[in-house]
Amino acid sequence: MSTNENILSIFALGGLNEIGKNMYAIEYADDIIIIDCGNKFPDESLLGIDLIIPDITYLIENKDRVKALLVTHGHEDHIGGIPFFLKKLNVPVYATRFTLGLIEIKLKEHKLLRESELVEINASSKLAFGKIRVEFFRVTHSIPDCLGIVFRTPEGNVVHTGDFKFDLTPEQREERPDIHKMADIGNEGVLLLLSESTNAERPGLTPSEQMVADHLEVAFMNAERKIILSTFASNVSRVQQVVNAAYKTNRKLALLGRSMVNVVEVAIERGYLTVPDGMLIDQNDINELPPEKVAILCTGSQGEPLAALARLSTGNFRGVEVLPKDTVILAAGPIPGNEKSVTSIVDNFYAIGAKVIYGSGSSSGMHVSGHGYQEDLKLMLTLMKPKYFVPIHGELRMLHHHRLLAESVGVEQGNTFIINNGDIIDIEHGIARQTRHIPVGNTYVDGGDVGNVGDFVLRDRKQFSEDGMLIVVLTISKTEGKMLSEPETMSRGFTDSDFSELRKKVKQLTTRIVNELQEENRSERKVLKREIKKSIQQHVFNKMKKKPMVVPIIIEI
C-alpha cells in the first residue's frame, strides 16, 4: 500500500467474522497505529494447533511506519499475540497499569521483558503519533482498567470502544463507564465508530455485576462444608466478591491454578484487589482447617482438561480432595464450544456427591457477561452519534445484528460497513469507501513452531485421525531395480478384523505393480509410489469403506 498524505485508512488484521485474535489498525500518512494483538484458540478441526495469532506480514513489510501498539484491556483475545508480535516488530506498547501487569507475565515467559518498551497510560493520557492525536475513555468490562480510544485525525475522530458493557454499579466504583466523556466525544463529532458486537444477538441490557454479589453471599452462607469456586482469573471484580463473601462467612481462601495465582498477585500488588491480611492460605493448609472454614478459588471454569477444576472433579489434584457435601460453584458462563467439557465436570462433581451450582448464562445468578447486550450497544451508538459505523469483534451474524441496532438509533442506511479482516476503509474528504484489501490470515502456533504448520500438514493429521495409516516399505536394488525382499506392511490407527489377509493382499498388489512397471520401463520412484498408493487405497476402500493414508516407502540399496 503506498503512502498517501491525505487518506485515513482503517482495517482489521483479526477480530472480524470471528471471536478472537483482535487486531485493528489505523493509518494516516506515515503512521500506523495498532490496537490490540490477541490470540484465538483453535477448534477441534485444527488438529494439534495450540494457538492462532494474526498474520502480520503487512505490518512487517511496513515496519518503519508502525509507531505503537495500544492495548484496550488484558484479555487473551487482545494480548495473547503480543509476544509473537514483538519478536517481529519491537514497537512501544501502551496499556493501563493492570493490563501491563498481565502483558509482563507473558513477556517474562517468552524472555522478552527486558527488551520490550512498555508505557503505562490511563484514561486521562494523551498521546500523539504524527498527525494522529490519541485520547482514551474508561469503559466497564469483565477485567479491570479497560479503555476505549479516540483517534483525532485530520479527517475527523475515529472511536474504538474496546470491549464494554454499561454497568452503572460495578464491584469497583472506579470501573464505572465514563459516560460524560463519551457524550463529549459524541458532541464533538465522530466520523467513524468501531464498536464490539459479541452480544449483539441478545436483547436487553447486561445485568450488573452486583447481581452476582448477592447470589454469592447466599451460597457461601448455605454451604455446609468446603466451597470450591471457579471463575476467570482475570475477572478481578468477581474475585473481589469471592473474597468479600469468604470474609463475611469467616472462611480462609486458597488459590489453585497458575493463572489464578499470577493474576491475583498482579491485582493485589497494583491495587486492584483488596484481600484482608491472613485470609489467603497455601493449598497445603486446606486440609488443616475444618472444611466449613475453607473456600478454594480455582482456574478451569471453561472445562480445560488440565486446569485445577477438571483435575479436582476427577480426584487428580494432589493434596486437595472434593468430598460429599462440599459446594462447587461455577461463576463463569461457558464460552460457545466449551459447553460439553463444562457439563461433564459438573457430572463428575455430582458423582462425588458434591452440591453443584452452575447454569448457562446468568441463570444461576453466579455469572453476568462482560459484553454489552443490545441496549448497551444502542447506548454507545447513541452517545457517539457516528457518521460511519463498523461493527467489530464478532462473527458475521453478530455484525449484522449490530448494523440493525445502529440503524435503529439513527446511523444512516448504507453508512455501516460490514467488512472482513484485511478489507481497508479509506476516508478522504470525509467520505468513506471500501475498495482495497491487504492479505491477512491465521498464523498457527504448534509447540515451539510459529507459522510453519500449513494446510497439508493439517490435512494429513485429519485423514490419519479419521482412518489411520497403512505403511508399505519396498526395498529395491539400485542396479537392477528388482525387489530385494517382500514388501513390509504396517498400520497405525487402523485395524481390520483380518489384518493378515490384508497384509497378503497388499503384498500381492505391490509386487504386481512393481513387476508391471518394470516391464513397461516406468519404474521411477514417483510413478511407483503413486501407483502403489492408488491401488491399495482402492482395495481398502472397496473392502472396508475406509480411506487410510497410504504411505509407500521405497528403499534403494
Place this chain on the structure above:
Amino acid sequence: MSTNENILSIFALGGLNEIGKNMYAIEYADDIIIIDCGNKFPDESLLGIDLIIPDITYLIENKDRVKALLVTHGHEDHIGGIPFFLKKLNVPVYATRFTLGLIEIKLKEHKLLRESELVEINASSKLAFGKIRVEFFRVTHSIPDCLGIVFRTPEGNVVHTGDFKFDLTPEQREERPDIHKMADIGNEGVLLLLSESTNAERPGLTPSEQMVADHLEVAFMNAERKIILSTFASNVSRVQQVVNAAYKTNRKLALLGRSMVNVVEVAIERGYLTVPDGMLIDQNDINELPPEKVAILCTGSQGEPLAALARLSTGNFRGVEVLPKDTVILAAGPIPGNEKSVTSIVDNFYAIGAKVIYGSGSSSGMHVSGHGYQEDLKLMLTLMKPKYFVPIHGELRMLHHHRLLAESVGVEQGNTFIINNGDIIDIEHGIARQTRHIPVGNTYVDGGDVGNVGDFVLRDRKQFSEDGMLIVVLTISKTEGKMLSEPETMSRGFTDSDFSELRKKVKQLTTRIVNELQEENRSERKVLKREIKKSIQQHVFNKMKKKPMVVPIIIEI
C-alpha cells in the same frame, strides 16, 4: 446372572449418564424384554468413529431368554442400534406403525428386512412374555406415534415413559398424551417408574408445538423470495406445519436431503402427514417457479457438514442456489455440541445476503423441545405415584435434578435409584436393592467395522492428530546385522522449519544406536526399535516441544 424365579430385575445397557444409545431391559424368570436399541454419535475425541452402539455381550450370552425388543419411538437414539442388534439376536421387534416405517428403512439399508420379524402394535395392544404382561399408553414427543410402556409383573407394575412432554395442543389431535390411562395406571399402583430426564434442568412447562405454527405462518407471509427451512425430518408435526404454512401462502414445496425424502414418504404413505395434491415439487423444478412461490424443506438443521443445509450455505448444492433476500429458517434447536457448526452456517447465509431466522432454544419461536421440562416431569411423577423411581435418559446432573423433582412430589427419599448402565435393580417381595452389575460399554462402528476399533487405535489417532509422525526405515543385513543403507526419514502431519537438519540428526542417532547395540550384542529388532524410538522422541521433544509418533521400521534383507 443365574435365573431366579422370584426376582424382577431392571437394568440399562445404554442411556444412563449419557444422552444416546438408549437400551433398557426387564428380566423375570426365563424372560428378558428389551426396550429400545439406540445409537449415539461420537464426540470429537473418538477420532474417526462413525457411531456408538451398546455392547450387548450379556444379551448374547443369554440369547435364549431374550424374547422381544419393544420400541417406544423412532428417533435414532432409540432405533439406531437395531440393525447391529438383529445381526446378533434375531428376536421379534414390536413398534407402532410409524416407528416401524423408520426401522424398515434402516433394515433395508443393512439388507436385513426380509429375515426380521416386525410386529405392529398400537397404544391399545396387549402382549405377554412368560409372566410379564405388557400394555402401552400414548405419549407426546417430537415424532409421531410414541408409546410409554407398562409391564405387569408378579412383583408389581413397572412403567417406562419413553420420551415425552405434555403438549395438550399438539399439531395432530391423535398425538395427545393419554392422561386418563396414565392416571388409571397410577391408581392401580406403580412399583417402579423409569422416566426420561433430558430437560430435568429446565424450569417450567415445555411450550406447545402450537407456538411454532403461529411464528411459521408470519415468517412465510413476510418472506419476499424463496424460503429455505430446515428441521428434523422425523418431526412430522413440524413438517405438517410447514406444509400448512406453504399452502396458506401459495408456495410449492421441494424436499432436499435423503432422510427428509425418506421420512416424508413414510409419513404420507402411513397417514401421518397430509400434503395437498400437487404441492410437492422436484428439486429440479425449483428454478422453474418464481422464488416467491417456492419453499424448500431440508435436512441438516444440526449443522452436519454433508447435509443439504450446510451445502446450500456454501453454494455446494447442485442446481439449488440460495440468493440475497431469500429467507432461511432454522426450525430446530442445536443439540449440545452442535452450536458452533450451526452458527457457522447461519454466518454463511448472512454472507450471501439472505434473511436468517434462527435462535437457541425457543427464542426464535421456530422450535420447541420434544422433551418435558420440570413441570412436565412432575406431572408424570404425580400421575404414576411410583414407590421406586429410576431417572433414565440423561447425563448425571439431569438424573440428580430429576431425583429432586420426584422427591418434591412425594417419592420417598431413598427410593430413587441413580444408577449406571449395567447396574441391576433387583426387586423381591416388593423391596428394591441395587447390588449386582453386568458388564456393559460402548461398541464402536468405524466404516464397515463393528467392535474392532479399540483404545490403542484411538490413542494412535490422537497422538498423530496432535503432533504427526516420524517414520525411520532401516535396512539391515540378515546375515551380518549391518546397516545396508543410510536410514530413511519421513514425516507426516509434522514439520520443522529445518527438516533437513532434523533428518541429519535422526540418521546420526539411529546409526549410533545400531552400532552400540551391535557391539553389546543386543541388536534384536525389539530392542533396536525401542531404543531408536526413545532417543528420537527425546531429541524432538527437547528441540521442538512436540511428541510426534515415532515409527521405526526395520527391513532385514
